[in-house]
Amino acid sequence: MKKILLSFLLAVPILGYSQSFQVNLQGQKQIGMAGAGTGVALDEAAVFFNPGAVSFLKQNGVQGGISPILMRSSFRENGSNITEHNENKVPTPFQGYAVFGSPADRLRFGMGVYTPFGGDMYWKPDWTGKYTVTSLDLRSIYFQPTLSYKITDHIGIGAGLVYSQGHVDLKRAVPLTLNNGQSSTAELEGDTHDFGWNAGIYLETEVGITIGITHRSEVNANVKSGDATFNVPAALSATFPTKFTASLPLPGTSTLGLGFHPSDKTIIDFDVNWVQWSKYKNLAFNYNTNAAIPNSVSPRNYHDAATLRLGIQNQTTAKLALRAGVGYAFSPVNDGYVTPEVPDANRVLLSAGIGYKVTNRFNIDASFLYENVKKRNETNIESGLSGEFKTVAYIPGISLSYKW
């Protein structure tokens, strides 16, 4: 009887991420250009943006940078006069790249460490959506050793093996009232270790346009033995699970980039990303015991979605480069499936950046990205949570690089 009574409690979704939590902060120069960078050979971040362009870099170098994200989400339940805000946590995606080998050689080597997916969403523990999620901390770090080969003077190919290390920590309230009147809580925490790849082609055409075509593979992040911690009433706690498994597709991304070079000092890059979010059909959790709660399957039903990015760089003086960009990301989340851990909607990206050559070898690049996620009034099919979401993000960033 108890099992049947409890069977509905955890039938609600737990975890997710979206276009918004595909973190597109992989190089300060490129962030300053709204995340465009596939169609040009800008710097060491080509390890991420286009391995095929690595062999076209004129110098070797190493760089490292960070981009703290100040994200502000608000929610107002339909019919309510209370607006709730997420808590101020500042995730700090980072990126580090190195390119080796002789610039005169056809074969070059690269190494990249970056964070292409992640999410940090902390709502207040007693907010109105607490039974759907109170916090999600999702991190993935990709390590990518890379080879790039210049087939001719105008065609380069490259590929990297991706080792992905992930961590997920998800918290929510459970609708069982403790003896003190508070809600029960659940925390699901686990690690993932998975592999993928990143490959690209870079072409210099005779008309002066450069072209990049890349594909970053899907990585299936598997939590093989995560810790499930349920703070539930003592009368029930013995029957609750302690371990879980889950699988999360981090979708593949195909990109076409076009580089324009109107003068020696100016570069324009236009990228189109196509993210295969349609792999994300369900979010399922399997528990080590189902005496208290059944395994859960939450429909997500994302669809593939594009992002358009247009960036410009102008080498204003010998030491100073200025950058700007604009972009638009289409949400992969269908109506009825928006969840508060990822309150996603179509978004506008605006960026600016600055680069300064301190010496010939030592460069500083800084960027600022503003993301405006459209208001979205949603009634989630599974949870019934009904209200309006609005999110903006302010992302400053800085990197240091050394070239030789």
Added chain:
Amino acid sequence: MQSNYIFRSIIALGIITMASCKPEFKTITPSKGTADFSRYIAVGNSLTAGYADGGLYLEGQQNSYPEMIAAQMKAVGGGAFSSPFFTAAQANGSGYLKLTGFTASGTPTTAAVTTDLAVRDQITIPPYGNITLYTKYTGDLNNYGVPGIKLLQITSGGYANLNGYFERLLPDNSPAINTSYLSFVTAKPFTFFSCWLGNNDILLYATAGGASPTDQPTDKGTFAALYNLAISTLTASGAKGVVATIPDVLSTPYFNTVTLASLLKAVQVSAPTVNALYIQTGSGAVRAATAADYFVLPLASANLIGTPNGAGYPYGLHPLNPITSQYVLDKDEAAIVADYTDSYNATIKSVAASKGLAVMDAYALLNEYGSGKAVNGVTVSAAYITGNLFSLDGIHLTPMGYAIVANAYIKAINTQYGSSIPIVDVTKYRGVKFP
């Protein structure tokens, strides 16, 4: 140095600006519409009083739906609102049930809370009978919910001598009271009312398995006359209001937790050959129970099934010792409940329509949520204990259930009067407490 300082200040200011720049939504203009909420009164029975877990106690009173509605009305000009709270020292009021755990087979066990009660006396008043008296309440009053009251009783001058929950609201002591409920609630001017009366006119018949001579259904014509009288009196000086229909008592856990299947399954653990249970119907006939008969929740804790009588026949398992009528709402009695409920609700809706009042359709609402509905990530249902909707008595609601009701009232009021009373946050209210 100077420019460095200015530069740093600009960065600091920029970070503060970004950090404080939370997205906001279009402001909702507060509006009372065509209604006036300056003095709201709540007229009704146990559901209005905040009764839960088989008793009336302070926490339940604080989480009554009228308290919630009144708090939300303050955004649109609502006035002060007072409920007849028990004191903190007597917070357990009449006493109530609490969940103590589960048996090995998963059956919930409960115990009565008997400390810190507000019981003043227990006396016998001829000709009314026994009455439990509670500590008097003397302050301001807006929540007039009186547990147990039937529509049939609202004009009875001596009713307080029968009901200690009403007696405690009145200045006089039993048996000297001659104040009817309807005259008491309308004695002081008010601008807005909610009225949820009529439940007990059929509920008490049903919960007693149809077997109580004093709790037969109120005659349909009498009900219509009294309902017209109540609403005419409440609207006599121009007040606007909202009325609620009577929920489908047959869909509550009180009638759906103990079933023929669950009883047989329990019996078959020790007596696998048993495949029928015998009941005494309302007409006195004895027959095998079918799935169309309802058993009441207290049968589970009565521990009677299988107990032999003087002649050695096991209770419920033999036609010569059937399950007695008070534990069974047989299918004919259930049909009576459904028929009277439909009739009462038709009366309520037509009277409300004739007076232009808002209607909170509790019948539809509790059936909708009772059959399972996701509310902000909580799947509420009519499941006993874990459904989060009904309290331990299987009839009255949890604070979360009352919050759902409060929001239905608010939506009905806003729709009828064009007001913008904000809804309550259902997730701030609890379900059944577990040990």
